[in-house]
Amino acid sequence: MAVWALGLNHTTAPLDLRGRFAFALDQLPHSLQGLRTQLSLGDRQTPEAAILSTCNRTEIYCAADASALPATLDWLAYTGGLPSSELRSHTYTLENDQAARHAFRVASGLDSMVLGEAQILGQLKDAVRTAEQAGALGSTLNQLFQRSFAVAKDVRSSTEIGAHSISMAAASVRLASQLFEDLGQIKVLFVGAGEMIELVSTHFAARKPLSMAIANRSMERGEKLASRYGAQVMRLADLPDRLHEFDAVISCTASTLPLIGLGAVERALKKRKHRPMFMVDLAVPRDIEPEVKSLEDIYLYTVDDLAAVVQSGQAHRQAAVAEAEVIIDAGVQSFMHWMVQRNAVPLIQELQAQADTWRETELIRARKMLAKGENPEQVLEALSRGLTQKMLHGAMVELNAATPERAAQTIQAVQRLFLRKER
Structure with a gap:
């Protein structure tokens, strides 16, 4: 194994x-x-x-x-x-x-x-x-x-391994604060309602943004998260039409395909008259098409982009x-x-079974000798000699058959197994 x-x-x-x-x-x-x-x-x-x-x-x-x-x-x-x-x-x-x-x-x-x-x-x-x-x-x-x-x-x-640790969630807020002078004046959209979004929304909520919204495939789960912060809830299907309303978009879903495409962001920027948008894609695979990063007035960060920020401590x-x-x-x-x-358990079980077989063989032989009226002392002597010979037989064979190259190793193994001193 x-x-x-x-x-x-x-x-x-x-x-x-x-x-x-x-x-x-x-x-x-x-x-x-x-x-x-x-x-x-x-x-x-x-x-x-x-x-x-x-x-x-x-x-x-x-x-x-x-x-x-x-x-x-x-x-x-x-x-x-x-x-x-x-x-x-x-x-x-x-x-x-x-x-x-x-x-x-x-x-x-x-x-x-x-x-x-x-x-x-x-x-x-x-x-x-x-x-x-x-x-x-x-x-x-x-x-x-x-x-x-x-x-x-x-x-x-x-240890203090967790001290001074900056999480992905905290790094997202730190980057947003570098773009926006006052986070209390921005509108934030969270796409998804999983553990990572819960962490990020907690960090953003502490900065008291102008408004927060949750877009999630499951409205029930989205409403549950939104209720903690008085946030709005929206369907994922409404995302393309409402994207322009938000200054910051943080996405982390389990979708296998991007949810926010280049075209949707281009239309949102046009409606915003090219006011900057801050976007963080924490999903793997991506939630936001990578081409979005090339647009002017878009500041898009992925999990790998956040590496330098989170390493600061x-x-x-x-x-x-x-x-x-x-x-x-x-x-x-x-x-x-x-x-x-x-891994040694099967070998131990096999050894115990073998010892039980030897013991049973010698007991049967001893009982037969006693039934014939033989001297009990001689029977015990034969019993102990028989068990001892069976126990040592394998070691003796190995010692006699060992090649010159393996002789020293075999001798050491036999000494460890049979010449252990009681402490």
Whole structure:
């Protein structure tokens, strides 16, 4: 049994490529089923699997026979319509202790674009919960992720890794304040009503803009979010006709196609008489067509554009990174020790079964000797000698058959197994 993580993130793949491999949360059960079916072809057992997909990364975690690892890349490439050879240059593959270390660092916010950000932990928990409900988790990945959550909690409670952290939401407000002299005089539109939009709307609401509106596919969810801030609610279908009303537009949906096109923005600018518009596209794949950025009076930012802003407090957090890595190292060692013990269980069971067979054989022989009236002391002597010979037979054979090259290694192994001194 091996554990591995295969993924691509903001450091290995550009935004548009990441968009091709993004999975919406409601797509994950079906995708996990397809992945596990693909990896179990041939004589391989059905693997454990989980998929983490955010705006900055898509990662597949598996526990299975290591021979299934190459097929993981092939499956991911197929889902994004890209040759495996082309995708490989944008991905990373980590196995066993390195996979565990990566999972722990991701959960702790050490592998994020925003160092120390907390949102990734919730996203990882959602991915694990979805995999569990889909029946894709087993004891190995469950252990890996539960330990990830525990390590992340320890990191956040024991270090200042989250201090001075600027989130994507806060960065959006900071950029808007650089364009508009007074955020209290602008009208803001949020497209979507998910977790990221909730965070951004909270930050904007604190600056008390002139008005706020929520456009969402589900009116019920949009109304629920809008009610917190006294915002308006509108249908997505009305977006093209009302886009010109807003000075700032922040979008983050799970749509697979752009919701705001070049033509719609051009018409909005004309109606606004070319007053500037601030736009932030936090979605992967994109919600706003990239060509929009070329328009005059449009200030469009994507998740990758926000990188420089969110890194501004990074220097203050570097000291905490070293402390966090120590906690993660301990977590990795603990998990790998558990893996070794778990992988040894079948061998332990086999050894116990073999010992029971030897014991039963010698007991039968001893009972027969007693039934014949033989001296009990002699019977016990024969019983102990028989068990001892059976226990040492394998070691003696190995010592006698060892080649000169392996003799020293064999001797050391036998000494460790049979000449252990009681402490």
